[in-house]
Amino acid sequence: MPSPAALDAFVALLGPDRARSDADTLTLYAQDETPGRCLPEAVLFPHSHEEVAAIVRLALEHRLAITPRGAGSGNVGGAQPTPGSLVLSFECMNRVLEFNPADRLIVVQTGVVTDDIDRLARSAGLMYAPDPGSSAYCRIGGNLAMNAAGPRAVKYGVTRDHVLALRAVTGAGRELRTGARTSKYATGYDLTRLLIGSEGTLALITEATLKLVPAPERTASFRLCYASNTAACAAVSRVMQQPVVPSALEFMDRRSIEAIRNYGAAEGLPPGTEAVLMVEADGPAEDIPRQVAALENALQGEGLLELQTGFTPAEIQTLWTARKSLSHAVKKIAPLKINEDIVVPVSRLAELVAAIDALGTLHRLPIVSFGHAGNGNLHVNLMVHPDAAEEMARAESCLKELVETVLRLGGTLSGEHGIGTKKRKFIPLEIEPETLGLMRELKRLFDPQGILNPGKKLPD
Incomplete structure (x- = not known):
């Protein structure tokens, strides 16, 4: 627990409105989206890089841990405080520092909402390509911490692919500038990519220089209904083996379709539908017909029940209705969703989906899988009742077997949600001891007293 002198020091730095320890504020910041x-x-609300640096130095002086936080929208416990820690919220660091369409870049503080960056970029015919599902309210700092992505990652890449430079403060209070304002950079070590995805355990990122790309002139969407998961996964493989890369390639398994039907949002899905693919193409208007023809050709095959195409915003919105309703639909199955975002090579996706079905049967659990099939990245949701101890024990066994299956298929534990507190115990199954030891040495170098987001990312 911080001494009164420590709290007084933070109040002196930020003022009483931005260094809060009242019960209501502490309760509000006691959790993220994780149970x-x-x-x-205390909860601290800095306005600038300089204030973040000063906070870290005060925390070092008083030996206090810091839990960094954006919007608190993560679901692996990355922004949950640990006992005795301070929450450092970046929500007041929400300024656009520079918007430079000529160089296709934008410089922002890390409390800026992700969609606001994209909206400003589109005012100049550009876009910020990464599109996590929470982009309407998540903040770019959290995206950087977790290396977030979304449906467009299949074509445009993940957050790290759109970052040119960073400004940050390490756990030792050292101030860093990484990268450059240019798309090519080969000077020094690539600390930018090291910090992205480090979940606030090495340094607190305060400013980011982001790469923008031309916004597509036109978009076309497909909704494809298949008679089985196997048929849909085969179509995914065909799409990813031909030259036209879709801007989205989303999958919903048979359990997802069941949930949508029970929710009353399956209108328009033909009888016998057990899997759905949502596919988008984007680019210059004159090139869309070519892309549509190539994708339609790849998506045709055994088990296809229906293919619908939309070109206008209204048509596209209608086609995506079932997918957009899924998050609400699964909540009717059970009150707790244990959400994993595992990744396998696209060629092994069908094996993964079959294994998930088998695990659900073996452990008597409803498992709903959907996600970014073009990257082999599925959100696997074990639906459970948290008050049922025997059911939770089955879920724990199922989860371990799921992780083992993913690694056996050449995959990885997390594609975009990060590790946080929830997946730390599985890290040694994927990362070899020698490599894990080097990561711990990096942690000690950047954060020698271990004050930055303790209990996250790496196992004890």
Whole structure:
């Protein structure tokens, strides 16, 4: 617990409105989207890089841990406080520092909402390509911390592919500038990519220089209904082996379709539908017919029940209705969703989906899988009742077997949600001891007292 002198020091730095320790504020910042909560000792709201650096130095002086936080929209416990820690919220660091369409870049503080960056870019005919599902409210700092992505990652890549430079403060209080304002950079070590995805355990990112790309002139969407998961996965493989890369390639398994039907949002899906693909193409208007023809050709095959295409915003919105309703639909199955975002090579996707079905049967659990099939990245949701101890024990066994299956298929534990507190115990199954030891050495170098987001990312 911080001493009164420590709290007084933070109040002196930020003022009483931005260094809060009242009960209501502590309760509000005691959790992210992950089940569980822990009251912090105080919540700090810096306005600038300089204030973040000063906070870290005060925390070092008083030996206090810091839990960095954006919008708190993560679901692996990355922004949950640990006992005795301070929450450092970046929500007041929400300024666009530079918008430079000529160089296709934007410089922002890390509390800026992701969609606001894209909206400003589109005012100049550009876009910020990464599109996590929470982009309407998540903040770019959280995206950087977790290397977030979304449906467009299949064509445009993930957050790290759109970052040119960073400004940050390490756990030792050292101030860093990484990268450059140019798309080519071969000077020094690539600390930019090291910090992205480090979940606030090495340094607190305060500013980011982001790469923008031309916004597509036109978009076309497909909704394809298949008679089985196997048929849909085969179509995914065909698409990813031909030259036209879709801007989205989303998958919903048979359990997803069941959930949508029970929710009353399956209108328009033909009888016998057990899997759905949502596919988008984008680019210059004159090139869309070529892309549509190539994708339609690849998507045709055994088990296809229906293919619908939309070109206008209204048509596209209608086609995506079932997919957009899925998050609400699964909540009717059980109150708790254990959400994994595992990744396998696209060629092994069908094996993964079959294994998930088998695990659900073996452990008597409803498992709903959907996600970014073009990257081999599925959100696997174990639907459970948290008050049923025997059911939770089955879920724990199922989860371990799922991780083992993913690694056996040449995959990885997380594609975009990060590790946080929830997946740390599985890290040694994927990362070899020698490599894990080097990662711990990096942690000690950047954060020698271990004050930045303790209990996250790496196992004890």
